[in-house]
Amino acid sequence: MSTQPQITVVGLGTGDENQLTLGVWRKLEAAGARGGAIFLRTREHPMVAMLDHHSLRYETFDAVYEAHEGFDAVYEQIASQLIERAKSANSGEVLYAVPGHPMVAERTVQLLRERCPAEGVLLTLMGGESFLDQAFLRLGFDPIEGFQLLDGTSLTASGLNPQLHTLIGQVYDVYTASDVKLTLMELYPDDYPVVVGHALGVAGEERVREVPLYELDRVEGYGNLSLVWVPRTDREDVRSRTFTRLHEIVAILRSPEGCPWDREQTHQSLRKNLIEEAYEVLETIDEDDPDHMREELGDLLLQIMLHSQIEAEDGMFTVFDVIRELNEKLVRRHPHVFGTAQAEDADEALGNWQQIKEEEKRKKGINPDELPLLSGVPRELPGLMKAYKLQKKAASVGFDWGTKEEVLPVVESELAEVKEAIERFGKAEQQEELGDLLFAVVNLARFLKVDPEEAMADANRKFFDRFGYIEAQLRLKGKSFDQTDLQEMESLWQEAKKVLKK
Numbered sequence: 453m454s455t456q457p458q459i460t461v462v463g464l465g466t467g468d469e470n471q472l473t474l475g476v477w478r479k480l481e482a483a484g485a486r487g488g489a490i491f492l493r494t495r496e497h498p499m500v501a502m503l504d505h506h507s508l509r510y511e512t513f514d515a516v517y518e519a520h521e522g523f524d525a526v527y528e529q530i531a532s533q534l535i536e537r538a539k540s541a542n543s544g545e546v547l548y549a550v551p552g553h554p555m556v557a558e559r560t561v562q563l564l565r566e567r568c569p570a571e572g573v574l575l576t577l578m579g580g581e582s583f584l585d586q587a588f589l590r591l592g593f594d595p596i597e598g599f600q601l602l603d604g605t606s607l608t609a610s611g612l613n614p615q616l617h618t619l620i621g622q623v624y625d626v627y628t629a630s631d632v633k634l635t636l637m638e639l640y641p642d643d644y645p646v647v648v649g650h651a652l653g654v655a656g657e658e659r660v661r662e663v664p665l666y667e668l669d670r671v672e673g674y675g676n677l678s679l680v681w682v683p684r685t686d687r688e689d690v691r692s693r694t695f696t697r698l699h700e701i702v703a704i705l706r707s708p709e710g711c712p713w714d715r716e717q718t719h720q721s722l723r724k725n726l727i728e729e730a731y732e733v734l735e736t737i738d739e740d741d742p743d744h745m746r747e748e749l750g751d752l753l754l755q756i757m758l759h760s761q762i763e764a765e766d767g768m769f770t771v772f773d774v775i776r777e778l779n780e781k782l783v784r785r786h787p788h789v790f791g792t793a794q795a796e797d798a799d800e801a802l803g804n805w806q807q808i809k810e811e812e813k814r815k816k817g818i819n820p821d822e823l824p825l826l827s828g829v830p831r832e833l834p835g836l837m838k839a840y841k842l843q844k845k846a847a848s849v850g851f852d853w854g855t856k857e858e859v860l861p862v863v864e865s866e867l868a869e870v871k872e873a874i875e876r877f878g879k880a881e882q883q884e885e886l887g888d889l890l891f892a893v894v895n896l897a898r899f900l901k902v903d904p905e906e907a908m909a910d911a912n913r914k915f916f917d918r919f920g921y922i923e924a925q926l927r928l929k930g931k932s933f934d935q936t937d938l939q940e941m942e943s944l945w946q947e948a949k950k951v952l953k954k
Contacts, residue, residue, distance in 0.1 A: 463580020467498030553582035
């Protein structure tokens with residue numbers, strides 16, 4: 453009668469033999485007495501000396517670490533070898549010993565849990581003292597205050613929460629410590645106090661040192677038993693860098709105890725603010741001013757937060773629903789990044805995007821083929837921009853002039869009609885003909901491959917600077933606008949054209 457292959461995983465604890473559980477020690481002794489297979493993930497652990505002292509034979513996977521550059525491949529090979537050994541004839545129970553606790557920061561154990569059932573291998577786990585136990589004892593914080601355990605080899609700023617005590621394990625060397633430092637600096641000040649712990653609970657080897665964050669990678673002694681503790685904080689200079697704090701502040705402003713002005717706002721009252729803030733961001737782009745851009749992007753984000761908070765108060769959706777929908781859309785519309793589709797260039801990527809948009813409309817019961825060609829251009833776009841987009845859509849089906857030389861007479865014709873309207877008709881007709889002229893000028897801009905909004909913005913900036921020159925020169929002369937005339941201002945205007953070059 454054959455027995456089911458079995459792997460038993462035991463935890464060797466943190467390195468203090470007095471903290472090794474009696475059950476684990478008996479398991480190790482029994483395996484040694486019968487000549488069973490004992491495998492260690494690594495020899496680099498204080499408890500190995502105790503195994504040697506009692507002449508317990510074992511094999512280690514240290515050679516696997518040397519054969520691979522990445523940890524993922526190492527852990528995969530260890531799991532595969534353990535399963536094959538367990539399944540080999542007459543192997544009996546395979547005993548696999550890991551540092552600490554089998555279920556804390558042990559990727560090989562997670563792989564075994566995933567793969568053993570399908571391989572017909574019985575997997576048993578026996579706990580050991582985790583490095584977390586020693587961390588709580590030696591560092592002196594209570595995890596009930598809020599606690600998270602993170603992997604130093606894959607740390608991201610998005611996973612950090614300053615209101616939780618944060619333990620960072622797997623800080624094997626100074627290079628990992630440097631990566632951890634740079635990630636923490638995305639949220640914490642450079643001088644924020646952090647604690648480095650080496651070999652916690654191991655007599656004669658334990659070292660604990662508090663340092664400012666910027667010195668984290670200057671601490672000596674990093675190894676397999678090293679960790680970093682980032683104490684929790686409610687400091688405003690730390691929390692102010694988190695999205696959670698922004699969400700909290702906006703909710704407070706809209707609350708009965710908040711700001712009277714913010715409480716009174718509605719989607720309609722905030723409508724113009726959203727547009728203005730977007731244009732102020734565009735201004736910082738044109739100015740190439742990162743500091744100003746940072747500020748204005750924040751003002752634009754505030755508008756999004758306020759609109760989302762208004763809907764949250766009505767029970768319709770929250771800003772987290774907005775984020776979720778955006779994330780899902782970005783993944784769905786980039787199958788060449790998150791899926792199996794291909795896109796060799798920007799045009800192909802845009803084609804994927806448009807095709808997926810059409811599929812999404814069909815799922816909503818909208819047939820894209822039945823929609824007007826000019827649909828999809830936002831109603832509230834600025835006039836020049838909207839004209840540009842309408843013309844491009846019409847041009848896509850051949851409704852267009854052939855060359856810019858054909859467009860120029862149209863502009864001239866529309867200008868003649870404006871002149872005629874001025875001479876013969878009233879304001880309504882003049883407005884209509886002026887609109888036709890502007891529309892024709894946009895057509896010309898399109899053929900010249902010039903964005904009309906950008907051209908208009910350049911013209912506005914040029915006028916602003918030149919008029920500002922006139923004002924400045926008058927001030928130097930001790931004059932105001934009331935004390936000058938058009939002739940002097942025109943002279944200064946021509947001077948400004950030469951001085952400012954634009």
